[in-house]
Amino acid sequence: MTPPQTVSPTTHDRVIVESFLGDGEHRTLADDVLDGLTRPFKELPPKHFYDAHGADLFDRICELPEYYPTRCERAILEQRSAEIVERTGAAELVELGSGTAAKTRLLLSAMHEAGTLNRYVPIDVTEGMVRDSAARLVEEFDGLRVHGIVGDFERHLGRVPEPVDGRPRIVAFLGGTIGNFTPGSRRRFLRGLSQLLGPDDFLLLGTDLVKDPAVLEAAYDDSAGVTAAFNRNVLTVLNRELDADFxxxxxxxxxxxxxxxxxxxxxxxxxxxxRVTVGKLGLRLTFAAGEELRTEISAKFTPERISGDLAAAGMELVETLTDQDGLFALTLARIRAA
Known part of the structure; x- marks a missing residue:
């Protein structure tokens, strides 16, 4: 494996960015294609949606009237971030899949206002995004340190640095992304997350709630066709990266x-x-008329499911915060007391 590279993306001595995506890590797409597209029921994990164009399309999806999760989660953070910070006393925020840190800024601002803000640890596969957000945030918040991790949060949790001086931290996994895991994988992943938590630390978990199926289906099949373009873009990624001819x-x-x-x-x-050829893999695929390739699952949650998953991972639910319409939830959890 290529050794991790430490990069200082700005002139600030308060920023460190480490990359753990060596040459071997870039085989993830190829491995997922070899595994998922040679099964009787073809599927790919949703993480491959997010090349630059896919990320732009998803930003557009978040602004669509049908797509409520981003608006609802942001509304909760706007209304309750100060309460979350007071409840946790957190000095540090670790964020999985940090992106542009748009919603996270609300938590960082509340920590800054409370006088506790010390460090932000964003984890994302896109190095440019980690660099850019780090540069902006250290300019915005006096005294903030950023320790960025360029990596896959499913494989690089062990690279998260220890808390500063043992002070409390929040590990945030927002956006309802936990719903992309099947139930068994979800509980295994949550057990891995629990290893980042000390007795005074908290998990902040974003979960989309079970609701009217018509509302759910509209959110993933908008009238403007943006989600359709987002979904098909994964085939463009395969064509470009693996010399496929979808x-x-x-x-x-x-x-x-x-x-x-x-x-x-x-x-x-x-x-x-x-008939599809994946040139870089020497792979030939066939699709019958009407045959389907699954590109995403997005599980929806009840309070009982959230509590059960946390318990299976050795955690306990502390508080659930929802938007005014009860469409989306942010859950605070911590390690279960012995």
Missing amino acids: AVDAYEHVAFFDRDREWIEMRLRAQRPQ
Whole structure:
């Protein structure tokens, strides 16, 4: 493996960015294609949506009238960040999948106002995004230190630095991303997250709640077709990165709520028979007319499911905060007392 690289992206001595994406890490897409597209039921993990164009499309999705999760989560943070900081006494914020830190800034601001803010630890696969947000935040918040981790939060949790001087911290996993895991994988991942928590630390978990299926399905199949373009963009990623020849427009966007599993599924459906070559892998694939490729699950939660998942990971629910319409929840949890 290529050794981790420490980069100082600004002139500030309060910023460190470490990259753990060596050459071997870039085989993730190839491995996922070899694993997921050679199964009888084809699927890919949703993390491959987010190249630069995919990230832009997702930003557009977040502004759509049908897509409520981002607005609702932000509203909770706008109204309750000061309360969260008072409850936790946190001096440090660790954020998985930090992106541009747009919503997180509300928590950092509340910590700054409370006089506790010490360090922010963003984790994201896009180094440019980690660099840019670090540079902005240290300018915005006097005394803030940033220790950025460029890596995959499923594989690089062990790279998160120890808390500064043992002071309390919040580990934030926002956006409802926990719903992309199947139940068993979700509980294993939460157990891994619990290893980042000391007795005075808290997990802040964003979860989309079970609701009217019509509301859920509209959020993932908007009338403007932005989510459809976002979904099909994963095929463009495969064409570019792995020298594949998917006919992108020959696949139809499908989104539906599975009432038994209580999750949304996004799929791509071949509208006619397809023969696909993935050049860099020497792989040949066929799709029958109507055959589907699953690109995402997004589990929706009840209070009982949240509490059960936390308990299985050795944590206990401390408080649940919701928006005024009860569409989305932020959950505070901590290590279960012995």
